[in-house]
Amino acid sequence: MTDDKDVLRDVWFGRIPTCFTLYQDEITEREAEPYYLLLPRISYLTLVTDKVKKHFQKVMRQEEVSEIWFEYEGTPLKWHYPIGLLFDLHASNTALPWSITVHFKNFPEKDLLHCHSKDVIEAHFMACIKEADALKHKSQVINEMQKKDHKQLWMGLQNDKFEQFWAINRKLMEYPPEDSGFRYIPFRIYQATTERPFIQKLFRPIASGGQLHTLGDLLKDVCPSAITSEDGEQKTQVVIHGIEPMLETPIQWLSEHMSYPDNFLHISIIPRPTD
Amino acid sequence: VDILLKAVGDTPIMKTKKWAVERTRTVQGLVDFIKKFLKLMASEQLFIYVNQSFAPSPDQEVGTLYECFGSDGKLVLHYCKTQAWG
Numbered sequence: 461m462t463d464d465k466d467v468l469r470d471v472w473f474g475r476i477p478t479c480f481t482l483y484q485d486e487i488t489e490r491e492a493e494p495y496y497l498l499l500p501r502i503s504y505l506t507l508v509t510d511k512v513k514k515h516f517q518k519v520m521r522q523e524e525v526s527e528i529w530f531e532y533e534g535t536p537l538k539w540h541y542p543i544g545l546l547f548d549l550h551a552s553n554t555a556l557p558w559s560i561t562v563h564f565k566n567f568p569e570k571d572l573l574h575c576h577s578k579d580v581i582e583a584h585f586m587a588c589i590k591e592a593d594a595l596k597h598k599s600q601v602i603n604e605m606q607k608k609d610h611k612q613l614w615m616g617l618q619n620d621k622f623e624q625f626w627a628i629n630r631k632l633m634e635y636p637p638e639d640s641g642f643r644y645i646p647f648r649i650y651q652a653t654t655e656r657p658f659i660q661k662l663f664r665p666i667a668s669g670g671q672l673h674t675l676g677d678l679l680k681d682v683c684p685s686a687i688t689s690e691d692g693e694q695k696t697q698v699v700i701h702g703i704e705p706m707l708e709t710p711i712q713w714l715s716e717h718m719s720y721p722d723n724f725l726h727i728s729i730i731p732r733p734t735d
Numbered sequence: 736v737d738i739l740l741k742a743v744g745d746t747p748i749m750k751t752k753k754w755a756v757e758r759t760r761t762v763q764g765l766v767d768f769i770k771k772f773l774k775l776m777a778s779e780q781l782f783i784y785v786n787q788s789f790a791p792s793p794d795q796e797v798g799t800l801y802e803c804f805g806s807d808g809k810l811v812l813h814y815c816k817t818q819a820w821g
Contacts, residue, residue, distance in 0.1 A: 573793060590789035599788040660799045
């Protein structure tokens with residue numbers, strides 16, 4: 461029987477083989493070779509692509525280079541969404557490597573946030589953690605931590621240090637002994653096909669009778685179209701970190717073991733492939 | 736959704752504090768609105784906080800924040816020209 465801690469490691473070390481290609485309209489002095497990289501599912505595009513930027517800037521004139529941004533099949537990729545979420549939502553069930561197009565011009569202001577420095581990523585990451593703790597513990601745990609603990613969470617993510625990160629994060633995964641779980645579960649449900657950016661609502665992990673709510677219960681409550689079958693067929697897949705967890709899985713367990721480092725469960729609802 | 740805006744520190748106070756806002760309005764949209772109302776320059780920074788504990792992402796919808804963090808039929812947001820709660 462796999463230890464629950466192994467799940468934490470599997471989630472942390474998940475990688476997506478990616479091929480970065482420069483957009484054909486970018487002006488270069490020489491031909492730009494594609495750049496291959498294994499992207500960490502749990503990180504953010506602008507945090508792990510310094511080498512990509514350097515690689516393409518080598519073949520471009522200085523004046524042509526402004527803020528880098530990424531796109532997949534015409535869709536600008538939001539750097540402030542975790543990489544694993546972007547892949548699950550836009551490119552699940554497609555052939556690997558994931559082909560991402562790199563741009564340096566015409567930044568799509570309406571679709572993307574700017575990311576002028578690593579500080580912006582850190583601020584966003586910490587804001588997500590704080591929001592998650594507001595839901596889980598009324599912010600009590602995160603507020604009791606010292607500034608250096610907050611910094612350790614960020615450094616752990618930035619430097620890919622599992623132990624360093626979880627030394628602090630485990631405190632965010634605890635709950636008072638008299639409770640059976642968190643106050644509310646931090647989750648976001650994404651569907652590529654809808655207008656809304658994501659669904660986020662209050663959801664308790666424990667029912668009034670004391671039973672553990674499951675992933676299926678969550679979906680039934682906030683996104684029933686994800687699991688109602690038409691003609692008895694399941695038209696959609698519910699994906700977290702590239703896998704389809706069983707709908708009977710307790711949502712408290714999922715929150716503790718399959719959240720991203722920002723402490724949110726980012727869940728993708730995608731069309732089931734027909735073949 | 737109903738929101739209540741509270742100034743922090745020596746940030747100018749809005750004459751009208753209570754506003755009804757569409758659910759789909761983003762945090763960035765709200766920031767731009769407050770800046771215009773307070774006659775702040777576009778280059779000046781304005782930070783918004785929920786529950787005096789976190790700053791939501793600019794693209795987050797006010798409706799979602801209200802559902803998750805609203806109380807007594809309104810969402811209380813604190814705004815500040817400097818970073819108050821990190």
